[in-house]
Amino acid sequence: MPANVRRNQRIATVQTIGRLWRENVTQGHQLDLTGLARVYRMLRLIRRAEERVADIYPSDKIKSPVHLSIGQESAAVGVCDALNPEDIVSGTYRGHATYIAKGGDLNAMFAELYGKVTGCAKGKGGSMHLIDMAHNVLGTSAVVGTTIPMGLGVALAAKRRNQKKVVAVFFGDGATEEGVFYESLNFAALHKLPVIFVLENNGYAIHEPQVKRWATDRMCERVETYGIPTTLVADGDVLAIRDASVKYADRARRGDGPGFIEARIYRWREHVGPGLDFDQGYRSEKEFEPWAARDDVERIGRMLPSDIRAKLDREVEADVEAAVDFAETSAFPQLEELYHNVLAR
Amino acid sequence: MSSPANPDKPQSGRVLKYVDALREAVAQEMRLDPSVFVFGLDVDDHKGIQGSTKGLVDEFGPDRVFTTPLSEDAMTGVAIGAAVAGMRPIHVHIRMDFLMLSMNQLVNIAAKSHYMYGGQVTVPMVVRGIIGKSWGQGAQHSQGLYSFFMHVPGLKVVAPSNAFDAKGCMIQAIRDNNPVIFVEHRLLYNTDAYVPEEVYTVPFGKARVLTKGNDITVVGISNMVQEALRAADLAREVGIHAEVIDPISLSPLDIDTIADSVARTGRLLVIDNDWVMCGAGSEIAASIAERLSGTQKIQIQRMGFAPTSCPPTPELEAAFYPNPRTIGEMMHKMVRPTDARWSPDEARTKLAYQLQFRGPF
Numbered sequence: 144m145p146a147n148v149r150r151n152q153r154i155a156t157v158q159t160i161g162r163l164w165r166e167n168v169t170q171g172h173q174l175d176l177t178g179l180a181r182v183y184r185m186l187r188l189i190r191r192a193e194e195r196v197a198d199i200y201p202s203d204k205i206k207s208p209v210h211l212s213i214g215q216e217s218a219a220v221g222v223c224d225a226l227n228p229e230d231i232v233s234g235t236y237r238g239h240a241t242y243i244a245k246g247g248d249l250n251a252m253f254a255e256l257y258g259k260v261t262g263c264a265k266g267k268g269g270s271m272h273l274i275d276m277a278h279n280v281l282g283t284s285a286v287v288g289t290t291i292p293m294g295l296g297v298a299l300a301a302k303r304r305n306q307k308k309v310v311a312v313f314f315g316d317g318a319t320e321e322g323v324f325y326e327s328l329n330f331a332a333l334h335k336l337p338v339i340f341v342l343e344n345n346g347y348a349i350h351e352p353q354v355k356r357w358a359t360d361r362m363c364e365r366v367e368t369y370g371i372p373t374t375l376v377a378d379g380d381v382l383a384i385r386d387a388s389v390k391y392a393d394r395a396r397r398g399d400g401p402g403f404i405e406a407r408i409y410r411w412r413e414h415v416g417p418g419l420d421f422d423q424g425y426r427s428e429k430e431f432e433p434w435a436a437r438d439d440v441e442r443i444g445r446m447l448p449s450d451i452r453a454k455l456d457r458e459v460e461a462d463v464e465a466a467v468d469f470a471e472t473s474a475f476p477q478l479e480e481l482y483h484n485v486l487a488r
Numbered sequence: 489m490s491s492p493a494n495p496d497k498p499q500s501g502r503v504l505k506y507v508d509a510l511r512e513a514v515a516q517e518m519r520l521d522p523s524v525f526v527f528g529l530d531v532d533d534h535k536g537i538q539g540s541t542k543g544l545v546d547e548f549g550p551d552r553v554f555t556t557p558l559s560e561d562a563m564t565g566v567a568i569g570a571a572v573a574g575m576r577p578i579h580v581h582i583r584m585d586f587l588m589l590s591m592n593q594l595v596n597i598a599a600k601s602h603y604m605y606g607g608q609v610t611v612p613m614v615v616r617g618i619i620g621k622s623w624g625q626g627a628q629h630s631q632g633l634y635s636f637f638m639h640v641p642g643l644k645v646v647a648p649s650n651a652f653d654a655k656g657c658m659i660q661a662i663r664d665n666n667p668v669i670f671v672e673h674r675l676l677y678n679t680d681a682y683v684p685e686e687v688y689t690v691p692f693g694k695a696r697v698l699t700k701g702n703d704i705t706v707v708g709i710s711n712m713v714q715e716a717l718r719a720a721d722l723a724r725e726v727g728i729h730a731e732v733i734d735p736i737s738l739s740p741l742d743i744d745t746i747a748d749s750v751a752r753t754g755r756l757l758v759i760d761n762d763w764v765m766c767g768a769g770s771e772i773a774a775s776i777a778e779r780l781s782g783t784q785k786i787q788i789q790r791m792g793f794a795p796t797s798c799p800p801t802p803e804l805e806a807a808f809y810p811n812p813r814t815i816g817e818m819m820h821k822m823v824r825p826t827d828a829r830w831s832p833d834e835a836r837t838k839l840a841y842q843l844q845f846r847g848p849f
């Protein structure tokens with residue numbers, strides 16, 4: 144469905160539920176209550192799904208290194224809410240949020256973490272290698288930076304076939320240090336590829352802060368020199384990220400080439416694993432406090448009427464519990480599965 | 489400099505873990521030689537590459553122990569440049585898989601500079617790569633890609649399997665005037681052995697015979713040495729005496745020691761920590777076949793990873809690797825081909841280091 148049709152539909156919805164329209168909170172973001180509810184539901188779904196992963200983890204049922212996005216959901220949600228179902232995302236090993244936000248099958252994600260045959264990769268990928276091609280979630284990779292050019296290739300194919308698809312390519316601040324990132328910026332700009340580059344800048348690569356890795360933090364300026372327009376969302380505001388994504392998606396669909404969003408966000412949990420790590424000494428709890436205070440899940444939740452929010456919360460809990468049940472009750476792969484899919488037939 | 493024939497027989501010193509032996513070797517060399525420095529992603533954080541670089545930055549400071557941007561390709565080139573300029577860099581990669589980003593610099597520049605420039609320069613650098621295993625490391629955090637490097641003249645490749653050799657090989661690698669790919673296995677980090685306190689080297693190109701036996705020669709690589717030793721213990725209980733050999737260094741490779749053993753046992757079983765196709769184990773098997781097949785009848789078998797990517801789901805992951813049970817079964821089948829199949833007691837094939845290891849990483 145083209146973006147303008149979707150927007151018209153949304154306006155119609157606004158009229159029918161006009162009495163609930165709260166202009167003050169959504170002003171400037173072209174998002175009606177339905178849209179806001181949708182964004183909240185997704186933020187909340189990712190938060191709760193990952194909190195459940197963290198709860199389950201000590202039981203050793205999930206024997207897969209998990210890189211949680213708790214606290215930094217807004218990038219995935221803001222971008223994916225601006226995309227159409229036929230648009231595509233390319234994420235990273237910290238990819239649960241991208242996968243869920245793009246509509247990836249939640250049951251299959253939990254089953255994958257459990258190593259079950261019903262998992263999105265039949266238990267042969269694990270948390271770092273989620274995929275759902277039916278929902279246009281490209282496979283994620285545990286080797287940093289490797290999926291950036293793959294997203295470009297998918298965009299190139301869409302462009303050659305005159306499909307008005309957009310590819311959102313997600314990566315962390317650490318990934319921007321790989322040569323492949325700059326090579327990809329240049330190529331995408333040169334070929335005017337329909338790509339939205341999404342830098343999820345959480346300020347750390349594992350335990351190394353950005354000041355130990357970058358001489359300056361003027362990333363958007365650097366990217367602009369390639370001829371790519373940029374938007375910095377310094378507070379990780381999901382609605383601002385969404386606005387920028389709408390703008391760049393429209394631009395890309397017009398054939399005008401890529402856009403770049405730097406979303407500054409904050410990872411609340413440890414780099415890998417379920418816990419908090421403020422006792423480890425490499426970052427302070429003080430640094431975390433402002434992010435905790437502006438938590439977008441809460442912030443957007445508060446914009447909703449409480450009965451609507453409560454209903455969405457109940458739905459989310461049910462979705463997550465159903466996914467956990469699905470994973471728990473699914474079977475492990477049979478031994479023959481080891482040898483399947485080595486080569487395509 | 490002592491070089492005991494068997495690291496299980498104490499000479500001096502104390503029992504030390506593999507991870508601590510590595511760190512001690514680097515620290516001792518850094519004290520002796522100011523040109524040695526350690527760099528690579530996360531070498532200076534509080535976890536210190538799973539303990540192996542922990543504390544080095546406190547002793548030697550951030551000029552000699554420093555993290556880098558995520559730029560393996562460029563950083564490998566930096567290491568080569570520093571080495572050409574007379575320093576002795578140790579470039580650390582927490583997983584060997586990430587070495588693929590360094591491949592161009594290692595193969596096209598590091599390996600070739602000394603030769604291609606007619607001996608005018610040397611590239612004395614150490615590249616550490618750790619092989620991961622278990623807890624869902626999966627396809628991209630578990631590869632043992634050392635055979636790629638063995639293929640290329642100008643590189644040395646070592647894969648010590650115990651704490652004693654880890655220390656001695658590390659010191660040797662740092663002192664070597666060539667690029668050395670230093671292969672470590674994550675699950676060996678907690679294994680211990682007697683390790684002398686003093687500085688010593690373990691020479692490259694000399695294999696170590698770990699157990700004596702006349703029935704079959706078993707060559708293990710990296711942590712597969714440990715698994716082969718356990719299999720040999722279990723097989724001894726049914727009267728099969730295996731000679732377990734650890735090549736330690738894969739390039740140069742000590743074929744003589746292995747060939748002497750196979751000439752006596754008539755049987756070679758190689759257990760690789762990698763895929764069989766074109767692997768180190770295949771190289772060993774081919775070299776032994778070349779050396780001995782014209783003069784005597786020998787049996788050769790190779791074992792290694794299943795010919796698939798590594799799956800994280802536990803049962804498939806277990807089936808992906810050789811283990812003391814499958815190794816023991818193969819030994820029995822080779823030595824007593826006409827007997828009924830024998831399998832060691834499953835409970836006793838589990839290795840402590842496998843049981844101890846718990847994720848997430």
Ligand SMILES: Cc1ncc(C[n+]2csc(CCOP(=O)(O)OP(=O)(O)O)c2C)c(N)n1
Pocket residue numbers: 237285286287288314315316317318319345347348349414529558560586589
């Ligand atoms: C090529 C490569 N080098 C190193 C690593 C080890 N590693 C895994 S995650 C990571 C940090 C990446 O940081 P960033 O891109 O900022 O993503 P974040 O984890 O913060 O989401 C590193 C260095 C890797 N997986 N791949």
Ligand SMILES: [Mg+2]
Pocket residue numbers: 315316317343344345346347348349
């Ligand atoms: Mg980061």
